[in-house]
Amino acid sequence: MKNPQSSHAKTVAVVGTGMAGLATAHLLHQDSQKRYQVTLIEKRDQISLSAESVQIPSRDSNGPAVWADVPMRAFAGGFYRNLIRMYDYLGVKYREQPFLFSFTRLPKRQQSVSTTSCIPGPQMVYASNFHQIPPIPRTTNLIHWCVEAVYAVLCYLWFTFCCFFISPYAENLQTGQLSESLDHYLRRMWIPQYYVANYLLPLISSVCTCSHHELLNFPASDVIEYKRRTHLQQHFVVTAGVQCVQPKLLEGVELRLGVNLTHVIPQDNGVQIKYSTEDGKHTSEHFDLVVLAVSPDIAASLFPAVNSQLSAIPTTTVETVAHTDKSTIRPMLHATASPNSIKCAKESRGSYNLLTQRIHLLSNGTITEAVHEQTNSILVTTNPLFPLDKSKIIRSASFVRVLRSPLSRLVVNSIFQGRVERTNLPKSTPVVSSWRNGDNGVYLAGGWCWDGMVLLEGCVVSAMRVATDLGVVVPWDDTSS
Numbered sequence: 240m241k242n243p244q245s246s247h248a249k250t251v252a253v254v255g256t257g258m259a260g261l262a263t264a265h266l267l268h269q270d271s272q273k274r275y276q277v278t279l280i281e282k283r284d285q286i287s288l289s290a291e292s293v294q295i296p297s298r299d300s301n302g303p304a305v306w307a308d309v310p311m312r313a314f315a316g317g318f319y320r321n322l323i324r325m326y327d328y329l330g331v332k333y334r335e336q337p338f339l340f341s342f343t344r345l346p347k348r349q350q351s352v353s354t355t356s357c358i359p360g361p362q363m364v365y366a367s368n369f370h371q372i373p374p375i376p377r378t379t380n381l382i383h384w385c386v387e388a389v390y391a392v393l394c395y396l397w398f399t400f401c402c403f404f405i406s407p408y409a410e411n412l413q414t415g416q417l418s419e420s421l422d423h424y425l426r427r428m429w430i431p432q433y434y435v436a437n438y439l440l441p442l443i444s445s446v447c448t449c450s451h452h453e454l455l456n457f458p459a460s461d462v463i464e465y466k467r468r469t470h471l472q473q474h475f476v477v478t479a480g481v482q483c484v485q486p487k488l489l490e491g492v493e494l495r496l497g498v499n500l501t502h503v504i505p506q507d508n509g510v511q512i513k514y515s516t517e518d519g520k521h522t523s524e525h526f527d528l529v530v531l532a533v534s535p536d537i538a539a540s541l542f543p544a545v546n547s548q549l550s551a552i553p554t555t556t557v558e559t560v561a562h563t564d565k566s567t568i569r570p571m572l573h574a575t576a577s578p579n580s581i582k583c584a585k586e587s588r589g590s591y592n593l594l595t596q597r598i599h600l601l602s603n604g605t606i607t608e609a610v611h612e613q614t615n616s617i618l619v620t621t622n623p624l625f626p627l628d629k630s631k632i633i634r635s636a637s638f639v640r641v642l643r644s645p646l647s648r649l650v651v652n653s654i655f656q657g658r659v660e661r662t663n664l665p666k667s668t669p670v671v672s673s674w675r676n677g678d679n680g681v682y683l684a685g686g687w688c689w690d691g692m693v694l695l696e697g698c699v700v701s702a703m704r705v706a707t708d709l710g711v712v713v714p715w716d717d718t719s720s
Contacts, residue, residue, distance in 0.1 A: 248276040249527040252512055254500055254541075256281040257288050258481075258695050259684040260532030261488040262325065262702035268492045270711045278493045278526070280500060284517070286489075289482040291636040293561045295615050306480025307613040309634060310448065310559045310621060313338075313476050314695060318468035321699045321715070323475075328715035329487045332478040337595045338367040341376075341571045344437050345603045345624075358567065358601070358625075360574035363391055363438070368471055371595070376574035394434035401428045402466045407459035410649060417645035424459035441602040445609040447692065448557045448621055448640050452605070456553075457643045461692050503529055503542040505679035530705055532684040532698075534639045542681055544674055551650045552687065553642040560620045561613075564631040567620070568599045568610050641687040652690055654683065655704065677708055 253264040256279060267275040283290060291309040313336060314322055326333055341361035360378030375384055405428060408419035419427075425435055440451040443462060447454055454462075477483065497517035504511040510529045515521045531538045539549040565572065599610040601624060608624040617633070655676050676683055686693045688701035703713045 248274055250509075250525075251275050251277050251528045251530065252280055252510075252524075252526040253277060253530045253532060254280045254512075255532035255685075256283075256286045256494075257532060257685070257698065258484075259686065259688070259698035259702050260530070261286075261288060261485065262699055263530050263532055263684050263705050264492045265488040265490075266702060266706035266711055266713060267709065269714070275528075275709070275711075276493075278495060279489070280498045280514075281494070281496050282499050284497050286485050288485055289480065291559065291561075291634055292480055292482055293617065293633055295613070295617055305614045306482055307561060307617045307619060308476070308480050309561050309619055309636060310557075310638065311611050311619060312481045312695065313474050315469040315474050316472040317470070318465055318472070318692075319694075319696045321703065322696050324715040324717070325699055326477070326484070329484070331484055331487065333475045334478050335473050336476045337370045338474060339371075339373065339595050339597045340365045340367070340442065341574075341597065341599045342438060342441060343571060343599065343601045345601060358570050360570045361599070363387060366595075367474055378570070378574040391434065391438055394431055394438070398428075398430055398434075398439065399466070399470065401430070402463045402470075407463055409460075410645070418648055419459045420455065420645055421457045421459045421462050422455035424463070425455075436604060437602065441600040441607040444607050445598070445600055445621065446694075447642075448609075448638075449555055449642055450606045451602075453553070453555060453642050456645075458645050458648045460648075460690075461643055465692050500541055503531065503681060505544070505681060510680045526680075528680050528682065528709075530682040530684055532702075534641055534685065535687060536639065538683055544679065544681075545654075545683070548650050548654060548674065551644075552647040553644055555640050555642060557621065557638045557640045558623060558635065559638065560623055560627060560635045561633040562618055562620065562627050562631050563616055563633070564628040565616075565618065566628070567601065567608070567623075567625050568612075568618070571597075571599045641685070641693045643687075643693065648690065651687065655688055655701075656690070676704075682708070 251267055253260050253267070260279065264277050264279045268277045281287060289306075289308065293307045293309060295305040295307055316323065323333075342363045342365070343359060343361045345358065361376050362379065363384075364373040364376060366373045375381065379387075407424045408416070410416060410418040425439075430439070436451070440454060443465075444451055444454045446465075447457070498514050499516070500512060500514045502511075502513040504513070506525075509525050509527045511523055511525050512529060513521070513523045531541060533541075534554060535549040535552040536554055539546040597612045599612075601608045601610070603624060606622055606624070609621045611619045611621075613619055620627070654674065676688075682705045684698070684701040684705055686695065686697035686701070688704075689697045691697055703716060706713055
């Protein structure tokens, strides 16, 4: 039976089917007062959240298929609080996933070499949250390894102490000072550069999927807050892959695939969108509200009103490859090959044993290649430094990765928190427009739309913010009850 309020419901176009777009559409569609009629629009011919994920046949012929998420969608307790609450509310099953990280420092002469023949073994292996005693690489001298291990642990303890007890400098608009960058913070804290270059940057840059230089330009507060929240917290993965999240968020939502949006034009009585379809037809449509759950460069091209602000937000392109070519990690496999190198961690909420997964980090001092060993010998490589055997490549994809900087942090906060007023900005600070999220009936959502690392948590938080601004109760938000 048709809801009596449906004829008076506001029409909302949500553009983009990543986590932010799906969560936003779900929240508005599930509004208890039925005030919004939601249309979800996607340029591709499939949902983008898990479009590049790979289905892996089960070892058990009668068992369900296994999914390898591309890119990796692991999440940690503490930091991903809203993502976890949303998964619990939706009934999404997830499990603990321990990791074993190997750190390999590539020789300088190899930085410009495109062969895997001279890749050394790892200099160190680290177990996430110290869930096991990591193996000593067989290719490393025991005395050298002991010295390296003690050095790495001491540096780690000092960095951890700094994160919890010494905060980064905040922005000061009276003097024109932006928030402190990670590079400045690490130098101010006297974190040894050897540790930074060989351990800290490879690990965190693999999380942010960016180069070391780009990471050093992040606001220090991003990394410090991430470290504080994830310290000694368990890592989790969705049991059946993020593809199982999609139908739960899409339930009842009108979905249009293959719609290439070209313009978003605010009008007196709503917002007009112009787009082309797969058959080449150009048309326009009117909505009361539009939510752009896309990257900032795309949002700026569609909605010129935010171009001056979003142009200050840096982006990069990241390549991720699912494959079975082990040539790159063969030295690491050999170095850690022992009965105790990979052990089963007991799942606290179940009766089965959970196999530790390995992630190999190969750094050339500028960028880190991360190779994640998945189920059934599937490897997922991010930022590959070496060519892979084309016959062993299952899927390759490129993603736009939104980066952070002290300036972009100021811009994002001015859009979503409204705490930066144009009149208060000193002349030395780039001008921030007065446009705020929701002005002209247009909203922005995405992992970059909050004050923190550009990860899935930001996607969920931005979707919750849109819903809250529109008067919709977020069912998994315990602060709204």
